[in-house]
Amino acid sequence: MIVQEQVSLQAYNTFGIPATARYFSTFESIEDLGNILSDSRWKNMPLLILGGGSNILLTKDFNGLVLKNNIKGIEKTGTAGDHVYMKSGAGENWHGFVQHCIQENLAGLENLSLIPGNVGASPMQNIGAYGVEIKDTFHSLTAFHIEERKIMTFNNADCKFGYRESVFKRELKNEFVIVDVTYQLNKTPHFNTSYGAIEQELTQMGVKDLSIQAISQAVINIRSSKLPNPAEIGNAGSFFKNPEIPATQYETLKAKFPNIVAYPLPSGHVKLAAGWLIEQCGWKGFREGDAGVHAKQALVLVNYGRATGSEIYDLSSKVLASVQEKFGVALEREVNII
Structure with missing residues (x-):
């Protein structure tokens, strides 16, 4: 593992704040993560796990170790009746994962299109938009316990989801690194268009036959018109x-x-x-x-x-x-x- 010193975090946070990390590295697997954290140099040093950097505000330089989660991979892990289980590495881009599921005609995440950030942050924040929250489709996640160096699985109830909250933002804050997340999606869609301007946007789009693809595009249109692109501002x-x-x-x-x-x-x-x-x-x-x-x-x-x-x-x-x-x-x- 290559550990760099005095690394600018400006490119790793969507606010574009030019804070500096005393030490910085990336990991692409649980093994990578375990190896770097087993190094005694980091035992009493502050640790920051970065995903997409889309939900943080860096107010000062970070005098510790910053690890960028680059665990990738998307796979179907099973089916049960109308349900299909899709697992994603925590380092995957959230919108990319949503679009992958939509291309597979799997419903449940279309209202959450174009939310910035990576998959690993989705259950941590219980992200939500347009009448849908992560807890509605979340099945389970795998997380690495930093102190005990062991892997644990959390189901929906374990995560104690609340409004933009989970156990990982409260009692278990800074104790785990989320490495992958599995969602329970549906072959048969249950459309949710009553929130915000989705119905109005669908009408303007001239949509006659409702689909998860159309809802996703409507959400993308609305978010693009209302919210600034972090790449620009x-x-x-x-x-x-x-x-x-x-x-x-x-x-x-x-x-x-x-x-x-x-x-x-x-x-x-x-x-x-x-x-x-x-x-x-x-x-x-x-x-x-x-x-x-x-x-x-x-x-x-x-x-x-x-x-x-x-x-x-x-x-x-x-x-x-x-x-x-x-x-x-x-x-x-x-x-x-x-």
Whole structure:
């Protein structure tokens, strides 16, 4: 294994932040990972596992070992009735994996097209969009325990999925490296077009016969029109979570702000559109130096070129404070702060 020193991480995070790793290496298999972690040099050193770098904000140089997960490979591992099980290496590009499944006419992931990042992060974040979350199709994953150097398998219940949450972001944070993920997909599709502008986009596309291919393309069109391409403007997608509040608090807010955007939840709580809250506070299109709030989607913070991670973080803190002051609602950052 080749370990480099003083490596720029600018190309490894979608914000394009020029932080430096004290040590850096890649791994392409569980064996590679085990070999490098068995080296005593890293025993008491901070460790950062990088996937696609699409959900992190680097606020400083990393004084430890950064390992880039390059485990690849996609395979069908079994079938059961209408279900087909597809396994992907954690280092595969998420959108590429989704498109592979769609080409195989396997349904379940089409609403999650064009989400940036790699497959390994999908269960960690319980990524979701347009009425679908990872937990809906997740079957299992394989993970490497960093301290005990052993492989473990996690099923759906083990992952304790929540809204953009899992056990890997809470009690097991920094204890495991996800090496592959298996999804339970369907031969027969169950279309989900009721969220966002999917139905409107399908109509504009002139779609007569609904298909997973058409839904995927509609999602791609919508996301491309609303969200900045990280290759053009540094960003990590949605920076904030949509907050969930009690129905009583929602009714109080609605009386004061009749146009508030919200969605009732089965739990009886109400999910608010964080982007709407941020926009009402005047942040949409705001720019300070090279740190800004995207002009088309207030949920997205952007790096126009030379912003530091600290500047992006400070801007996010100002956004949180203003939403709290105006609406009495505490937003949470979705992006992992390093």
